[in-house]
Amino acid sequence: MTAAAAAAAxAIAAIATTLPTRSESKTDTERENGKESRTKRYGMVIDxxxxxxxxxxxxxxxxxxxxxxxxxxxxxxxxxKGVYPNVGRSFLPRLCNHCSVPPCVTVCPTNATxxxxxxxxxxxxxxxxxxxxxxxxxxxxxxRFLNPVTGFADKCDFCIHRVSKGLVPxxxxxxxxxxxxxxxxxxPNSNISKLxxxxxxTVLRREMGTFxxxxxxxxDHTDELDAKRPEVRKVQVVTHRRHEERR
Amino acid sequence: MGEELTWGMPxxxxxxxxxxxxxxVTVSSxxxxxxxxxxxxxxxxxxxxxGALIGPFPVMLGTFLIIFELGRPFxxxxxxxxxxxxxxxxxSWLLMIFITASFLYTLTFLPTFISQWKNLxxxxxxxxxxxxxxxxxxGIGVAVYTGVMxxxxxxxxxxxxxxxxxxxxVSALSTGIAMIILVQTLFHKKGADTExxxxxxxxxxxxxxxxxxxxxxxxxxxxxFLMFAHLTIGNVKYAVSxxxxxxxxxxxxxVWVVAIxxxxxxxxxxxxxxxxxxxxxxxxxxxxxxxxxxxAVLVGGFMLRxxxxxxxxxxxxxxx
Numbered sequence: 425m426t427a428a429a430a431a432a433a434x435a436i437a438a439i440a441t442t443l444p445t446r447s448e449s450k451t452d453t454e455r456e457n458g459k460e461s462r463t464k465r466y467g468m469v470i471d472x473x474x475x476x477x478x479x480x481x482x483x484x485x486x487x488x489x490x491x492x493x494x495x496x497x498x499x500x501x502x503x504x505k506g507v508y509p510n511v512g513r514s515f516l517p518r519l520c521n522h523c524s525v526p527p528c529v530t531v532c533p534t535n536a537t538x539x540x541x542x543x544x545x546x547x548x549x550x551x552x553x554x555x556x557x558x559x560x561x562x563x564x565x566x567x568r569f570l571n572p573v574t575g576f577a578d579k580c581d582f583c584i585h586r587v588s589k590g591l592v593p594x595x596x597x598x599x600x601x602x603x604x605x606x607x608x609x610x611x612p613n614s615n616i617s618k619l620x621x622x623x624x625x626t627v628l629r630r631e632m633g634t635f636x637x638x639x640x641x642x643x644d645h646t647d648e649l650d651a652k653r654p655e656v657r658k659v660q661v662v663t664h665r666r667h668e669e670r671r
Numbered sequence: 672m673g674e675e676l677t678w679g680m681p682x683x684x685x686x687x688x689x690x691x692x693x694x695x696v697t698v699s700s701x702x703x704x705x706x707x708x709x710x711x712x713x714x715x716x717x718x719x720x721x722g723a724l725i726g727p728f729p730v731m732l733g734t735f736l737i738i739f740e741l742g743r744p745f746x747x748x749x750x751x752x753x754x755x756x757x758x759x760x761x762x763s764w765l766l767m768i769f770i771t772a773s774f775l776y777t778l779t780f781l782p783t784f785i786s787q788w789k790n791l792x793x794x795x796x797x798x799x800x801x802x803x804x805x806x807x808x809x810g811i812g813v814a815v816y817t818g819v820m821x822x823x824x825x826x827x828x829x830x831x832x833x834x835x836x837x838x839x840x841v842s843a844l845s846t847g848i849a850m851i852i853l854v855q856t857l858f859h860k861k862g863a864d865t866e867x868x869x870x871x872x873x874x875x876x877x878x879x880x881x882x883x884x885x886x887x888x889x890x891x892x893x894x895x896f897l898m899f900a901h902l903t904i905g906n907v908k909y910a911v912s913x914x915x916x917x918x919x920x921x922x923x924x925x926v927w928v929v930a931i932x933x934x935x936x937x938x939x940x941x942x943x944x945x946x947x948x949x950x951x952x953x954x955x956x957x958x959x960x961x962x963x964x965x966x967a968v969l970v971g972g973f974m975l976r977x978x979x980x981x982x983x984x985x986x987x988x989x990x991x
Contacts, residue, residue: 516991527824527825527826530756530757530823531757531758531759531823531824532755532757533750533753533755533757533759533760533763534749534750534752534753534760535753535755536749552749552752553746553749554741554743554746554747554749554750555741555742555743555746556741556759557677557678558757558759558820560677561677561678561824561826561827561984562823562824562826562827563826564825564826564987564988570677575741575742575743628991629988629990629991631905631906631988632825632826632988633825645990645991647989647990647991649909649989649990650990670987670991671987
């Protein structure tokens with residue numbers, strides 16, 4: 425009986441200590457950032473007009489993180505539509521959208537995935553992740569995967585190790601056409617903010633209400649469903665991933 | 672359909688087994704507490720005992736399956752480091768308390784083998800009642816949370832329906848009852864004791880009539896689920912078309928879930944229930960019928976989880 429009571433007390437104490445430490449660490453980092461700079465809100469613009477579909481970003485990302493075979497943190501989709509002679513082909517570089525309202529964070533049962541308050545990057549804490557795959561289900565962009573080597577949820581983290589040192593993410597660094605523009609959406613004078621203000625931009629699956637922070641200029645949102653339209657007739661989406669269908 | 676699912680067979684089996692177990696415990700506890708009013712509860716003690724002795728074990732087996740589905744079983748303790756509003760987190764806490772409470776409840780029904788403790792069962796009666804009161808809300812909670820967990824994601828439009836949790840709850844109660852009927856019938860020895868025989872048939876009547884009612888409710892919930900999904904425009908309509916006539920999984924859904932799992936068992940149950948209900952004739956269904964009907968309900972319950980979990984993952988939002 426006493427053993428059970430002691431176990432219960434430890435459990436309660438564990439819960440009680442876990443909750444405040446979390447918020448403490450949050451205020452710590454906020455204070456730290458307050459000294460250096462204000463809070464950032466990182467985002468990306470993908471100018472599809474400049475994309476040549478060369479997969480340099482996919483490869484750079486693969487080598488940056490040693491991403492295992494068959495899964496991708498970043499990838500490029502090819503969309504072909506129409507019937508000869510009226511055909512079109514476009515590219516769609518993809519990555520985690522680092523949503524302002526991330527559904528993956530809402531469903532995470534262990535708080536392993538969270539949106540960093542200091543820069544808005546959605547990260548996975550592999551120390552807490554249990555590999556339940558709930559976040560993989562919840563992501564409307566299929567940006568998450570279960571890392572076959574570690575067994576934890578994994579995804580793009582905007583190259584947090586580079587970004588925190590003032591560099592741009594690896595995919596942005598390598599992009600041959602300059603199609604990927606990275607920056608702080610919270611700063612109205614940043615290149616990325618100006619681009620968004622001056623151009624027609626779209627986001628993916630806007631109706632999901634996730635408020636993505638990855639914007640597209642000139643993206644073709646054609647999906648395989650559009651093949652039902654008489655003016656399109658044929659659509660082929662090549663995801664270049666092991667998972668051949670878009671979800 | 673041959674593609675890999677993010678949540679595969681272990682999760683589907685867990686959803687089914689957790690439903691059966693939670694349903695059996697909820698039914699057993701409610702019968703013990705009320706059992707239809709008056710001294711009904713006392714007369715149905717045997718029935719409550721069957722439910723209690725079955726209850727926690729499917730839930731434990733299902734939990735075991737999903738813990739090992741994680742790949743690193745010991746990681747599951749991370750769930751209990753925090754309390755947040757994720758349905759899976761709330762569900763894990765519920766499940767932990769439910770397994771403990773229902774297992775204790777089961778223990779109070781065990782026979783005593785030590786002669787000095789002959790009155791143990793009677794002495795444990797108050798504890799049993801308290802545990803039954805705890806187990807009713809917990810069992811309903813466990814059954815409901817499985818549906819809430821699937822329903823929490825706009826990225827999975829087929830699941831993203833408030834009525835899915837209700838569907839899972841009704842199905843859990845119905846399959847729980849079917850499990851009790853099955854075990855009770857299998858273990859029942861036809862004795863010369865007419866009184867005992869009469870009690871057995873009374874319990875079977877209570878269970879079968881409740882099951883028929885729950886199946887009716889389940890059909891209504893499925894109707895509303897499909898109807899409202901079909902009448903809306905966009906993601907949900909697009910997703911639900913997979914189980915509506917013409918969809919890839921329509922045949923499976925209508926044959927296995929609706930026909931074999933619900934309609935046929937309901938009709939057979941009504942054939943035996945109505946004479947007692949309307950003409951006050953004695954209820955006595957043949958052993959083979961009880962077994963076939965309860966197995967059909969269990970198969971239907973499993974196929975419901977299988978099809979919903981599968982269809983939810985192969986459909987997504989339309990467009991990009």
